[in-house]
Amino acid sequence: IVLTQSPGTLSLSPGESATLSCRASQSVTRNYLAWYQQKPGQAPRLLIYGSSSRATGISDRFRGSGSGTDFTLTISRLEPEDFSVYYCLQYGDSPTFGQGTMVEVK
Amino acid sequence: EVQLLESGGGLVQPGGSLRLSCDASGFTFDSYAVSWVRQAPGKGLEWVSTISASGGSASYAGSVEGRFTISRDNSKNTVYLQMKRLRAEDTAIYYCAKDGVGSWSRSLPYYFDYWGQGALVTVSS
Numbered sequence: 001i002v003l004t005q006s007p008g009t010l011s012l013s014p015g016e017s018a019t020l021s022c023r024a025s026q027s028v029t030r031n032y033l034a035w036y037q038q039k040p041g042q043a044p045r046l047l048i049y050g051s052s053s054r055a056t057g058i059s060d061r062f063r064g065s066g067s068g069t070d071f072t073l074t075i076s077r078l079e080p081e082d083f084s085v086y087y088c089l090q091y092g093d094s095p096t097f098g099q100g101t102m103v104e105v106k
Numbered sequence: 107e108v109q110l111l112e113s114g115g116g117l118v119q120p121g122g123s124l125r126l127s128c129d130a131s132g133f134t135f136d137s138y139a140v141s142w143v144r145q146a147p148g149k150g151l152e153w154v155s156t157i158s159a160s161g162g163s164a165s166y167a168g169s170v171e172g173r174f175t176i177s178r179d180n181s182k183n184t185v186y187l188q189m190k191r192l193r194a195e196d197t198a199i200y201y202c203a204k205d206g207v208g209s210w211s212r213s214l215p216y217y218f219d220y221w222g223q224g225a226l227v228t229v230s231s
Binding site (some may be wrong): 032036037042043044045046049050055080087088089090094095096097098099100 | 120150151152153165167176201206215216217220221223224
C-alpha cells in the first residue's frame with residue numbers, strides 16, 4: 001500500500017490550525033493508520049494509532065480521523081513545539097510510511 | 107520507563123556485513139514484537155523487519171529480504187539485525203522500535219509506540 005501525504009510543506013503561524021492528509025492506494029485494513037511527529041535529530045514520536053486514538057501523553061490538540069483510504073491529522077492551536085515533520089504509517093498490511101509533511105513557521 | 111538502545115552501527119564497505127543490537131528495558135520484553143525501521147539521510151522512514159515476541163517468526167521488507175536477518179534473545183532482552191551484502195542504499199539511521207500491541211506470534215507489526223535513538227550505518231568505500 002502506497003501512502004501519499006499532502007501537502008509536502010504547510011506554512012502556518014502559531015495559534016493556527018493544521019490539516020494534514022494521508023491517502024492510501026487501497027483501503028487500509030481495519031483503519032490501522034498511525035501518525036508520528038519527528039523533530040530534527042530525534043526518533044519519531046507516536047501521536048495517533050488506529051486512525052483516531054491518541055497515544056499516551058499526547059495533547060488533545062492532536063486529532064486523527066478518517067477511514068478506508070483517506071485519513072487526516074488535525075493540529076489545533078499550533079504551538080512552537082508542533083513545527084516539525086509528520087508521517088503517517090499503515091500497519092494493516094506489510095507496513096509502509098508516507099513521505100512526510102513538514103509543518104513550518106510562516 | 108521503556109528504553110531501547112541500539113548499538114553496532116558504523117562504516118562498512120559495500121558487500122560487507124554488520125550486526126546491530128537493540129537492548130530493551132522497562133517492559134515485558136517477551137510479550138512484544140520488535141522491529142527495525144530505517145531512515146536514509148534527509149529521507150523518510152522505511153520499515154525493515156519485525157520479529158515476533160516468541161522469536162518464532164519474522165517478516166522483512168522486499169529491499170532487504172535475503173540479505174538481512176532479525177533475531178532475538180529473550181533471556182537478554184535484546185534484538186539483533188544481521189546485515190549482509192550491504193549496499194550504498196542501505197546507508198541510514200536504523201531505529202529499533204517496540205510494537206504497540208502485545209502478541210506472542212504475530213510477525214507483522216502493529217504500530218510502533220517506543221523507539222530507540224538510532225544507530226547510523228554508512229556503507230561506503
